[in-house]
Amino acid sequence: MRILLVEDDEVLRDGIVAGLGLDGFDVDPVATLAEARAVATGDHAGIVLDIGLPDGSGLDLLAEWRRAGSTTPVLLLTARNLISDRVDGLDRGADDYLGKPFDLSELAARLRAILRRASGRASGDLTLGALTISEARRSVALNGAEIAVSRREFAILHALAEQPGRVLSRSQLEDRIYGWQEEIESNAVEVHIHKLRAKLGRERIETVRGEGYRMAAS
Amino acid sequence: MRSLRLRLFALVAGVTMLVWAGAAAWTAFSTRAEVERVLDRRLVEAARMVAALDVGANGAARQPEPGPYSRQLSCQIWSLDGALVGQSAGAPGRPLASGAQGFSEREVGGQWWRVYTHVDLVRGIRVMVGDNLEVRRNLVRDLMLGLLLPAAVGVAALALLLWLGVRGGLAPLARITRALDARSPGSLEPLAVQPVPEELAPLVRAMDALFARLDRARRAERDFVANAAHELQTPLAGLKTQAEVARRATDPAMRHNALERIESSVDRTSRLVRQLLELARQEGRESEPNPARFASLSDAVAEVEREYGSLAAASARPIQTCCARHDVAIAIDREALVLALGNLVANALQHGGRGPVRIECALGEDFVLSVVDGGEGIAEEDMARIRRRFERGRGVTSGGTGLGLSIVDAAITPAGGVLEFRRGASGFACMLRFPLDRVRCG
Numbered sequence: 307m308r309i310l311l312v313e314d315d316e317v318l319r320d321g322i323v324a325g326l327g328l329d330g331f332d333v334d335p336v337a338t339l340a341e342a343r344a345v346a347t348g349d350h351a352g353i354v355l356d357i358g359l360p361d362g363s364g365l366d367l368l369a370e371w372r373r374a375g376s377t378t379p380v381l382l383l384t385a386r387n388l389i390s391d392r393v394d395g396l397d398r399g400a401d402d403y404l405g406k407p408f409d410l411s412e413l414a415a416r417l418r419a420i421l422r423r424a425s426g427r428a429s430g431d432l433t434l435g436a437l438t439i440s441e442a443r444r445s446v447a448l449n450g451a452e453i454a455v456s457r458r459e460f461a462i463l464h465a466l467a468e469q470p471g472r473v474l475s476r477s478q479l480e481d482r483i484y485g486w487q488e489e490i491e492s493n494a495v496e497v498h499i500h501k502l503r504a505k506l507g508r509e510r511i512e513t514v515r516g517e518g519y520r521m522a523a524s
Numbered sequence: 525m526r527s528l529r530l531r532l533f534a535l536v537a538g539v540t541m542l543v544w545a546g547a548a549a550w551t552a553f554s555t556r557a558e559v560e561r562v563l564d565r566r567l568v569e570a571a572r573m574v575a576a577l578d579v580g581a582n583g584a585a586r587q588p589e590p591g592p593y594s595r596q597l598s599c600q601i602w603s604l605d606g607a608l609v610g611q612s613a614g615a616p617g618r619p620l621a622s623g624a625q626g627f628s629e630r631e632v633g634g635q636w637w638r639v640y641t642h643v644d645l646v647r648g649i650r651v652m653v654g655d656n657l658e659v660r661r662n663l664v665r666d667l668m669l670g671l672l673l674p675a676a677v678g679v680a681a682l683a684l685l686l687w688l689g690v691r692g693g694l695a696p697l698a699r700i701t702r703a704l705d706a707r708s709p710g711s712l713e714p715l716a717v718q719p720v721p722e723e724l725a726p727l728v729r730a731m732d733a734l735f736a737r738l739d740r741a742r743r744a745e746r747d748f749v750a751n752a753a754h755e756l757q758t759p760l761a762g763l764k765t766q767a768e769v770a771r772r773a774t775d776p777a778m779r780h781n782a783l784e785r786i787e788s789s790v791d792r793t794s795r796l797v798r799q800l801l802e803l804a805r806q807e808g809r810e811s812e813p814n815p816a817r818f819a820s821l822s823d824a825v826a827e828v829e830r831e832y833g834s835l836a837a838a839s840a841r842p843i844q845t846c847c848a849r850h851d852v853a854i855a856i857d858r859e860a861l862v863l864a865l866g867n868l869v870a871n872a873l874q875h876g877g878r879g880p881v882r883i884e885c886a887l888g889e890d891f892v893l894s895v896v897d898g899g900e901g902i903a904e905e906d907m908a909r910i911r912r913r914f915e916r917g918r919g920v921t922s923g924g925t926g927l928g929l930s931i932v933d934a935a936i937t938p939a940g941g942v943l944e945f946r947r948g949a950s951g952f953a954c955m956l957r958f959p960l961d962r963v964r965c966g
Binding site: 315321383386409 | 755
């Protein structure tokens with residue numbers, strides 16, 4: 307899942323990129339409000355936004371986005387751990403809030419939670435018939451038996467399983483699994499789908515010719 | 525005495541009682557004397573009156589009916605040869621006095637008498653009129669008591685009124701005490717007591733001023749601690765995150781990178797802490813009296829050059845000192861001067877574009893010490909906030925702690941110095957301006 311990170315401290319930014327990467331997120335980092343504005347937010351599943359930035363407050367940017375109609379889930383980070391800040395942030399349209407310093411695993415869990423809620427689910431596990439997908443452990447189980455999948459295979463499966471029956475195009479799937487800096491191999495999505503079918507059974511993922519792929523509504 | 529009210533009451537009551545007692549004693553004494561004089565006068569009158577009656581020395585002894593005063597007054601008429609001619613009822617049979625003309629006192633029949641003896645040689649009689657001394661003393665005592673009782677009641681009433689008066693007079697003090705008592709220990713609000721009598725107004729004003737000063741100091745301290753804590757949160761968050769990455773990373777390159785980041789972050793955080801300590805020390809100086817010592821300018825410049833020489837050499841930007849006034853000394857703590865100048869030089873080296881960093885000085889209306897670099901300087905819209913703590917220039921994302929100029933400000937302010945900025949043809953100048961009375965030449 308692609309996440310936009312807006313944080314001015316270089317060390318922290320780098321750490322979050324690496325840490326969320328370990329948790330299966332693809333993070334696009336920027337350091338200032340100006341850079342964040344320049345980035346199209348529609349591509350990202352969620353945003354991690356620092357409040358104190360060198361060219362202004364993250365809260366203002368958040369309010370801007372919300373005024374423009376963006377519904378992308380936003381998690382605020384701040385060093386000023388005041389109740390008034392938290393209330394202000396949430397009232398301006400943030401979905402969650404984390405004070406510095408924080409635990410990377412908590413950041414990842416909260417991100418998963420707000421992304422899940424944004425897609426209208428309450429549980430951290432996706433169940434489609436005999437197939438169970440656990441977000442927290444990034445594991446897939448078929449009939450109770452765990453199946454090993456790679457990070458990108460998991461991302462594609464998760465994207466498709468979120469809304470069974472809905473068709474996702476190849477480029478939509480590429481957006482979900484690659485960050486900006488990464489080179490996209492031309493047939494990567496096909497390769498991952500092929501491997502997933504081999505592990506879960508052909509009938510689980512259907513090809514809609516000319517449009518993309520969808521999860522069989524079991 | 526611990527209570528002001530009690531002390532005042534005791535003082536006023538004591539003085540009043542003393543005067544009262546003196547007056548009462550005087551009254552008693554003079555009244556007694558007056559009563560004695562009047563009674564004696566009466567004895568004389570009575571003796572003469574009796575003598576003027578038609579009584580002969582050889583007349584029959586007459587025994588008049590006892591009158592209402594017979595218990596007090598006794599009268600005897602003796603012939604010159606010692607025979608009792610007449611006496612009042614109840615008068616003792618023995619002579620009341622020895623017989624000489626005038627006053628005398630004698631005990632007759634167990635009672636003391638004061639007697640006036642009138643000798644009438646023409647008629648050949650001796651008239652003795654005596655006053656029973658006990659009765660006379662009773663009279664005086666009753667008179668005294670009659671005077672003293674109202675006096676005693678008056679004293680009690682006076683004491684009560686004095687007490688009420690003292691309490692009323694000290695009521696404003698009691699109000700202030702109550703207001704102070706009612707405050708919570710940490711409260712630094714002004715004393716809301718009205719009205720304040722003029723004697724106490726300076727006290728209340730001084731206390732309110734002290735409260736206000738303490739409040740400002742405490743607020744500044746709290747803000748400082750809060751800001752410092754917030755400033756430390758971000759580097760700490762970076763450290764924690766990188767440590768977690770290092771722990772979880774399976775890729776050696778990733779772990780190596782994380783460890784490197786941790787190292788540089790620790791350096792940065794410790795610089796921040798060092799600057800916080802410097803700032804706290806400089807701000808603590810503010811309350812100290814002005815230093816009597818002078819710091820030599822050339823000395824301070826030399827130390828700054830030494831301190832930042834290696835940093836300047838590393839960035840290939842020499843520090844040039846273009847200050848002809850080697851003999852100048854400034855009334856400022858030497859360490860503070862080096863700190864202020866050093867921070868400006870470090871700023872110039874870090875953010876000041878390319879080219880040399882120049883230290884210049886000029887002696888005019890004020891003494892101005894400038895650090896000039898060839899960089900962009902501080903943006904116009906940042907000028908107002910850049911001196912505040914933790915405020916960095918716009919767009920500066922690395923390196924600075926946002927404390928440097930706050931430290932400069934805090935270091936020179938106690939010595940009357942002012943930090944100013946100027947953009948000129950030769951570059952951007954940060955200037956330390958000192959008034960001439962703080963500067964000594966030669």
